[in-house]
Amino acid sequence: MRKLLAALAIMVASLALFEGCAPVPLPRYAAYKPKRVEELLNESENLRQAGDDWERFWFLDQPSHMTPFRTHGGLGP
Numbered sequence: 001m002r003k004l005l006a007a008l009a010i011m012v013a014s015l016a017l018f019e020g021c022a023p024v025p026l027p028r029y030a031a032y033k034p035k036r037v038e039e040l041l042n043e044s045e046n047l048r049q050a051g052d053d054w055e056r057f058w059f060l061d062q063p064s065h066m067t068p069f070r071t072h073g074g075l076g077p
Contacts, residue, residue, distance in 0.1 A: 038051070
């Protein structure tokens with residue numbers, strides 16, 4: 001019985017250490033990946049403009065044309 005309790009205690013302790021439940025310093029960055037990427041880009045001095053470049057590359061800074069109404073790029077009615 002003691003061996004079983006010792007093995008169980010060791011297993012619980014190892015899970016607590018490796019799963020982040022132990023009293024260790026908190027993580028520096030967010031766990032949510034898009035938020036973490038934004039934090040890393042803002043912290044990095046060389047990649048401050050990377051977010052704008054990424055949006056420009058994928059045309060995310062442009063207006064969307066996926067509307068239920070017909071649109072065109074011209075002026076006028």
